[in-house]
Amino acid sequence: MEIDCSRRGFLKASAVAAAAYAIGPPVIARTIRPSVIVVGAGAFGGWSALQLLQKRAKVTLLDAWGPGNSRASSGGETRTIRATYGPTHLLYTQMVARALRLWQEHERRWNVRLFFRSGALRMAGPDDSYERAALPVLQQVGIRYEKLSTEECAKRWPQINFEGVPWSVYEPDSGFLAARRACEAVLNAFVKNGGQYRQTQATPGPIVANRMHGINIGTSEVLTADYYVFALGPWLGKIFPFLTSIITPTRQEVFFFGTPAGDVRFTEAQLPTWIDGGKSPFFGVPGNHWRGFKIADDTRGPV
Ligand SMILES: Cc1cc2nc3c(=O)[nH]c(=O)nc-3n(C[C@H](O)[C@H](O)[C@H](O)COP(=O)(O)OP(=O)(O)OC[C@H]3O[C@@H](n4cnc5c(N)ncnc54)[C@H](O)[C@@H]3O)c2cc1C
Known part of the structure; x- marks a missing residue:
């Protein structure tokens, strides 16, 4: 099996994911509930998951330590918004x-x-x-x-x-947001609206012919979906090493x-x-x- 984790391969594959995020209701309505896995439940992943759900996608949200956890960029007490x-x-x-x-x-x-x-x-x-x-x-x-x-x-x-x-x-x-509690509120809304959440560490599966084939969970489980979104904040370069040149935590x-x-x-x-x-x-x-x-x-x- 050919595994393409190169930058080019990733960008093509992630363009698919980006399209999933960008497409509006008319496009998504034509498809029968596309499935999406969002990895990372911080400010970006949590809201992406909720918005995709609101656009009728079937969404699974994964986070290794939970939304707004103490390691995450979105954790802590407050964030200015200005x-x-x-x-x-x-x-x-x-x-x-x-x-x-x-x-x-x-x-x-x-x-x-x-x-x-x-x-x-x-x-x-x-x-x-x-x-x-x-x-x-x-x-x-x-x-x-x-x-x-x-x-x-x-x-x-x-x-x-x-x-x-x-x-x-x-x-x-303008003012500030309650950071950690805001992430939790987004997760609560996501789950209440029918989203699936799991606290688990995820790694990308192989990318073949510009498509990612599943996400590895733990040692043996693989989750699959039509689209994948990685909202990993400072961890993005760890999971996709070619991004370390453009992402510096x-x-x-x-x-x-x-x-x-x-x-x-x-x-x-x-x-x-x-x-x-x-x-x-x-x-x-x-x-x-x-x-x-x-x-x-x-x-x-x-x-
Ligand atoms: C101290 C500090 C102060 C800041 N102040 C402001 C401010 O005042 N105003 C402002 O606008 N911005 C501020 N920022 C920036 C803002 O907080 C970040 O841009 C934002 O929170 C990034 O969110 P994120 O979802 O991209 O990343 P994160 O919140 O880091 O989310 C990434 C998630 O991925 C999860 N994860 C990582 N690896 C895996 C894996 N393999 N499998 C599953 N899950 C995984 C993590 O647990 C984490 O929850 C600040 C940032 C920091 C650190």
Whole structure:
């Protein structure tokens, strides 16, 4: 049997999977419930599985450690969701606008709070070209924003030191998501709507004539489907080694700070999520779920 795990072979095979994700209801309706296996139940895999299910595919979702687990990129307490992405990221900003709408629609439907509209503040640094270039993009996509002077910021958020910040962009409708709990909510909706979930480690089967032939589970079990989606986040290069040249997992550190007893200035009621656009790439999320005030150093380090 010819096994083609080369980059070319994979791209052809995964183009099939990508088509499965991309096709809309009219195309999928012509087929009798195509089956799809999605490997990885993080933010990307979980939502892919749920959306495929909603488009009437028969979907199995697999994850080695569970959605939003502590090893996964989607794990942990919170993730900022904001739309100021500089000059060249129209697509990012459009995706954020859509994601904001979808999260809010779904949290209402699921009756669980996942999105916290704390507002999102991006502080410009001495070089403010990123922030200046982002404003027309925000405008184009219809994201509400305010351009705030340092004086205005200091008045609104006296608990923040704005020294060295010339001005800021504030998105009042952005904020943060409860990361791990959001992954769990997506899984719950997936299962409730008839999706099959298994906690198991998966490896791809052979790719022959541009088609993947099954997924290996454990030592002897093989699962087959019409389409396969691998949403493995930082593990993607381990499973498909030719991708290591384009996917580099990095380590960023996150710290939770205790605040003075009874002090609510650092909770989502009083503090926005924030990003320091200056020299050091720090960002923060207000204390959520009594976990303390989060500060992350976004410097990319070795894993
Ligand atoms: C510390 C940190 C802070 C971040 N902050 C932000 C932020 O504030 N805002 C923002 O937008 N983004 C942020 N990001 C990025 C964002 O969290 C990621 O882009 C996103 O979570 C990636 O999701 P994913 O589904 O691709 O990957 P993952 O969540 O890593 O999912 C991959 C899944 O695959 C599973 N898996 C791996 N191998 C196998 C296997 N062989 N078989 C079965 N399952 C397997 C894993 O268990 C895992 O659940 C941050 C990331 C980190 C790490």
